[in-house]
Amino acid sequence: MRIIQLTPGTGNYYCGSCLRDNSLVRALRARGHDVLMVPLYLPLVTDEPSESGDVPIFMSGLSVFLGRKFAVPGWLDRALSSPALLRFASRLVGLTTAKDLGESAVAMLSGGHGEIERLITWLHTQPPPDIICLSNSLLSALARRLKDEFHVPIVCSMQGEDSFLDNLPEPYRQRSWELLAQRCSDIDQFIAVSQYFADLMQRRLSLPAARVAVVHPGIVLDDTAPTPPATPTIGFLARMHHGKGLNTLADAFLQLDVPGARLRIAGAVTGMDQRFIRSLQQKLGGRAEFFPNLDHAAKQDFLHSLSVLSVPATYGEAFGLYVIEALACGVPVVQPRHGAFPEVLAKTGGGFLCEPNNPAALAAALHELLRDNARARQLGEAGRQVVRTEFSVEAMTQKTEVILQQVIHAA
Numbered sequence: 532m533r534i535i536q537l538t539p540g541t542g543n544y545y546c547g548s549c550l551r552d553n554s555l556v557r558a559l560r561a562r563g564h565d566v567l568m569v570p571l572y573l574p575l576v577t578d579e580p581s582e583s584g585d586v587p588i589f590m591s592g593l594s595v596f597l598g599r600k601f602a603v604p605g606w607l608d609r610a611l612s613s614p615a616l617l618r619f620a621s622r623l624v625g626l627t628t629a630k631d632l633g634e635s636a637v638a639m640l641s642g643g644h645g646e647i648e649r650l651i652t653w654l655h656t657q658p659p660p661d662i663i664c665l666s667n668s669l670l671s672a673l674a675r676r677l678k679d680e681f682h683v684p685i686v687c688s689m690q691g692e693d694s695f696l697d698n699l700p701e702p703y704r705q706r707s708w709e710l711l712a713q714r715c716s717d718i719d720q721f722i723a724v725s726q727y728f729a730d731l732m733q734r735r736l737s738l739p740a741a742r743v744a745v746v747h748p749g750i751v752l753d754d755t756a757p758t759p760p761a762t763p764t765i766g767f768l769a770r771m772h773h774g775k776g777l778n779t780l781a782d783a784f785l786q787l788d789v790p791g792a793r794l795r796i797a798g799a800v801t802g803m804d805q806r807f808i809r810s811l812q813q814k815l816g817g818r819a820e821f822f823p824n825l826d827h828a829a830k831q832d833f834l835h836s837l838s839v840l841s842v843p844a845t846y847g848e849a850f851g852l853y854v855i856e857a858l859a860c861g862v863p864v865v866q867p868r869h870g871a872f873p874e875v876l877a878k879t880g881g882g883f884l885c886e887p888n889n890p891a892a893l894a895a896a897l898h899e900l901l902r903d904n905a906r907a908r909q910l911g912e913a914g915r916q917v918v919r920t921e922f923s924v925e926a927m928t929q930k931t932e933v934i935l936q937q938v939i940h941a942a
Contacts, residue, residue: 633703640710674717691849749927757861766837776843782890858914881914
């Protein structure tokens, strides 16, 4: 298959969707498919080499932002697509208000992308595709224009878009959901990262179940044998901000009665997260270590230093890649009983669920694992074995390949 994969970048921090897309593109190429990965908005940030190579960034985030105010000429769009400039812009704090984000989301879903023409012109210089894949449904406004131009089916992943839209202020929140429902008619097939998220998006967008398949994300497996640390160690691996429940974990940690226990916090950090991190450091009083923006090797070392991992997100996660990353290293997890976590832990058997947004309940579950090393190792090993068979990059890629071929044949 000749596949075009369109993936928005973050510019300056790791994102689970980018990591998943990057691994999928690499694995599809290894299976003999010709895949062109095209970054949109901002540079892709991945903990392994980016599969986009030297492909230009299209629909520059700066151009899209300015395009709400005036028509951006081609020469300016090209200038604003400089990776260095976009990385710098992505680090600026406080320049984008909630109202700006709302207006941008509505404009994006309305389909008024003058910058898409530069993308289409460039794609015509490449071999024609058999199928085009969109990283998330927020890109669905591109589908009609791409289908009219290239006459191929469009497949769209669903990877947690609801949290972005639900955090927009009104009237932009409701209008964005209405526009998204309209744009979904141009998508031939959706692929959700969990059954939980497939069901949620079917309800919210009135989609027939047949149009939403489920393929759990997969990761590159670590062959290092698990070795539990001598010191009871709780880990956190996600973006360091309030929504991922880091305050809840800090409060639970301070309630723990486990002598010598330590807390290690790793994950993506943006400029907007710095104030929150400083407040956590003050609360924890030096009892926690922070490891921002780890690359792949450093992330693996971090995971192998843990007794248990917990990312007690305050909202329903569409999946939570960090859960299977920890389990792949034999590290059990404690997660809130909402979102995709019950689904993932039911499948892997790799940890405990607890009441969401409840530091006392989280502390009790962590205490149980830290006090019972044999039980913790049993759960970690059970999870590790399931991840090796069900949540590998190879498993994800094989399932995705079948869906893409079916869509092409049905077109």
